[in-house]
Amino acid sequence: MSTVAGTTDPADPASKAGEPPSKSPWGALALLSLGVAMIIVDGTVVNVALPSMIKDLDMTFADAEWVNTIYALVFAALLINFGRLADIRGRKLLFLVGIVVFVAASMFAGQSDSASQLILARFFQGIGAAIILPTTLSSVNTLFTGKSRAIAFAVWGSVIGGMAAVGPLLGGWLTTYHSWRWVFYINLPIGLMVLVLSIFFVPETKDPSARRGADPAGSVLIGAGLAALVFAMIEGQQYGWIKPTAAFSLGALTWPADAPVSIVPVAFLFSAACLTAFVLIERGRNAADKVVVLDLSLFGLKSFRWGNTTALIVSLGEFGLVFVLPLYLQNVLGFTPIKSGLYLAFIAAGAFLATPLVAKLAQKKGSRFVVMVGMVFEAVSVAGIALVVQPDTGTEIIPLLFTYGIGIGFATAQLTGASLADVPLEESGQGSGTQSTSRQIGSALGIAVLGAILAVGLGAFTKDQVSRVPGVTAEQADQISQAVRSTGGGAITELRAQPGSEAIVAAADDAFVSAMRLTVGLAAIFILFGLLAASRLPPGQLHDPPGEPQQDPAAAGSA
Template sequence: MPDVRLASSQGRWILLTTVLGSSMALLDSTVVNVALPAIGRDLDADLAVLQWTVNAYMVTLAGLILLGGSLGDRYGRRKIFVIGVVWFAVASLLCGLAPDAGVLIVARALQGVGGALLTPGSLALIQASFRPDDRARAVGLWSGFGGIGAAVGPFLGGWLVDGPGWRWVFLLNVPLALLCVPVALRHVPESGDGRKHGRFDVLGALLGAAALALVTYALIEAQAGGVTVVLSAVGGVAAGVAFVYVERRRADPMMPLDIFSSRQFTAVNVVTLCVYAAFGGFFFLSVLQLQVVSGYSALEAGTALLPTTVLMLLFSARAGELGEKIGPRIPLTVGPLLCAAGMLLMLRVGEDADYVTDVLPALLVLGLGMVALVAPLTATVLASVDVARAGLASGINNAAARAAGLVAVAALPLLADMGPEAYRSAEAFDAAFRRAMPWCAGVLVVGAVVAFATVRRPDPGCRRPECRRFAAVSSPPLEGEPTRGRLS
């Protein structure tokens, strides 16, 4: 039975450890986009390299995050968390020292492996360490500090890029890890789940990651054409089919397919795919638009996006409460439509764009849409399955969002006819950006239609999420112990 009090010295150290660890991954998801133009200039890289700089990390993270959580249950959550922090820091160091684009992309993929080990563990350590009556407050503090990190991330990333250089966006993780690891080893108690004795679904995890990687490669390189692209697309589809076959046949799958027998769970995950595909494409391209076309510095571009995060920090909890009163259908319909309107308003952002009159209105509308939908979406995911599988449902939803984002980053430049050198030309990039935003808005409208047609109010008494303040834009929050269920 967990027996640590939040008010105790050990409790504060545990909270610090989990905040530091999760902040490494959270900062990475918010600052790297700001650095992309500088990375491209320094490494003389084309647009495909910038896409892979984002997606190499997302491929391994999305493919392995469920497996990473189950490793913590089996071998010790603190142990796997610490390994993840060290792994992430070493990969970050390799990113910061990368002499060329190839090394950077490989290092980013390794970063994703570290992220898959530490991300599930940070919140699971809180759940496993604190007394039940302190747990909700500890999760709230962890979430609040994480939100502050998400708000500071773009500002910090822009300052680093304009100052010491883009490499420090990655090197910053090293001192965080040097602080986090000894505190974790000294103050965080080990925990695990001795009841779990099944086999790890390593094959399922590898097939899932392979499907994402091959499809991503085919989309990024599609404009070049050739046999390799065709083989990658076919291989990606084959790996996806094999993943479904393996998960259906295994006695202890990483992702039990019977969880999708819940119509509500399936519907909300379709909405998740639409919403986070649009978010992934928007935040990838908008930072480039502000720097390449509007002439913003990295610091100005990173700071420009803060309103969305601030709005989520301030109002997500209230949006969650409203969703509980009126049901999720209206928030999950209106939220994507507001986000779509915000993205279409970004079409006003061009050369010499004024922040107050051109950029800010779009981000405020987008932020209000995100506030309306993210908390109710998470609550609906958890309420659509049995309490015992809430963590599993949250983990699947989180992985789906990340997968949607990486596919969008790969596909959107292709759909918008954005050439490999487009980001070097303000005129060419602006034209492609104006073709891309309607695609993002259209996907959000599809999500709104799906939500309106399929999402219904959960049964009374369904599980409510403990994490009520959301600021990350790359994925919905993980709930508690994301490996609860048949994950190991």
């Protein structure tokens, strides 16, 4: 049987052979939890600060999308590989390396003076996160056994969930009263403390039974394929979906504006070719019993196949929604970042409320039922947001954000267990890593897809609405619509500061709300597709593989 890069069997006693036990593993648990908490916070604070970043760095809306998607893409492409490297070289060693990379990238991000610098910093943050996450998961599995392991994962999950709730508020407070740069600088003192203390209090562990080897071709193909796909969806507005509207340059290479076809459909074709080659190569390596990035044979299991499909689709809707909401709250309603963070905190509050109810309901009705109930909550709440969103007040969406959080609490808490229910015990680590990758892919695609829809809607609706304002020429309407589209609505705040622009601002606000309704409505449709996928999960009681947490960190981060 093939081995997936980046996984280990934490439940197999052989995986602990030769590993020194820790006399006091609880201090190590605290440090490992803080390491993961940095990743979770980083994923939640950035969205609230994005409008300020767009303004200060003169970023385009496409740049803002890349700030988030590049992080998720790198995370997804490297997560499993670094996990396996940690099993071989040492989990503590890789954990420390990950902290160094993440902290250094955070400093670089805080000092960025341009969009390209910030995107590059987020690229390296994604590398650091991809190193930290699997090393902490496998370390906690190794350091604890029996009832202590259950307690350890409960503490670990509580820290992660708590930081997911605090993240939007922390990001809003730092951006409002200090600067958006501090949403990255905050990682420095935490990371340095974790780094120094981990040297003394986190024991080194390895998996002597882990197979050596790598799958560089698989890693390159899945990374390149996903990157090209996201590029095409994000940059379609800039370079033209079919015919070129602008020249594209990458280093010394240039795709001219007078080419017969845009670079965007070429990117779509390149993505399809890379992902097809990835599947073929992984199947071949799997048949030859070689190390692979993803063990595609696991997708032959109905529960695993539909569980991962559900996780990807739900993440697509969830992360896309959380990306566009702060733009609406700050650019249309004029909220401060901290007030935006308070609104987003209602999502986490709903998730916390649902958590204590999940286990009992799962025991009575089964995990599939709980997942589907959660997704019904999500779909209805998101559809409700699309219906009630207004250009003058946001209070109507508060209860819907809360019920949306309840849906997340129900769905994500059980989805991992439902997906792994039929996965053989010796491959439970591989299955868990694959689902974390699926969630990250879904989050990247969600931001790209829903961001593209919002951009298209902003351009079209703004031009239509503004052109109806008396005294505005067609040329002026086109210029205003381009400005609103390219800044993700940020130009509305600048228009609002100009005397005599009330009618234009009102038209732009209405246009943003129309684009918001379209985008959020499509997010609800994505979640409904996820509900259909969840209905294909096998019924029955939840039976997580021993040694695995019921909720992976990627799921916790979505709250």
